[in-house]
Amino acid sequence: MVTSEEEQLTNLGSNWILHIINELIFADSKKKYEYPEFPVLECGDPEKYQRMKQFPSPRILATHLHYDKLPASIFKQKAKILVIFRNPKDTAVSFFHFHNDVPNIPSYSSWDEFFRQFMKGQVSWGSYFDFAINWNKHLEDENVKFILYEDLKENLAAGIKQIAEFFGFSLTGEQIQTISAQSTFQAMRAKSQETHGAVGPFLFRKGEVGDWKNLFSETQNQEMDEKFKECLAGTSLQAKFKYESYFQA
């Protein structure tokens, strides 16, 4: 199903990463990369997998799937996999707003109800924590690159440079700075209707680190910290997250 040029990414922040990759391709080749169709691997009709064979190179796909649910061909063809993670607190808040803001998808009666379901893993695409445990085992694998949403927020140009190097794009400092200016939350939100249609402003909602503080109760905060420890204490993912410095009140 895939070629060795395929690149893949997962989890919240995916529209951000897709945009950065598009800009990298444009800077490198001067050709605007057009997605033949919606690039999310798990969304669409079954015939999409046949059509995907014809997608032009480089094929870029996004997915929210767990590592062990990825098609075997991705590994066989040595596709490059860029994995973006975001702290679970802001991820939950972003996901809650996504459900309640976007028309025609199920909404929740309250944040508390959503939080309960999120902690049980009974939300679309399942448990965040199972996803993290699953991916944690593969973050050092060949052809896998981890990137943290919060690090990208803190130093966008440095993150873009790392992504460029991972995919083998050789760009000047000036090109990286230009892409960085076009990839800020403000720049992307300003163009979101043009790039993503009516749903754009919902996908580019706030783009901040720490928005969880506006919704989490103290009890919910403790519950999430406990769950995080229970699932990820001592793992390399925990160290990469910088959980203590970014996400503890």
Ligand SMILES: Nc1ncnc2c1ncn2[C@@H]1O[C@H](COP(=O)(O)OS(=O)(=O)O)[C@@H](OP(=O)(O)O)[C@H]1O
């Ligand atoms: N450029 C930039 N900078 C910072 N943050 C950004 C950027 N682009 C998207 N975002 C934020 O990513 C969140 C949406 O994630 P996804 O694109 O993966 O959403 S989805 O899976 O398609 O629903 C959503 O987070 P919240 O604002 O917290 O809801 C977006 O605002």
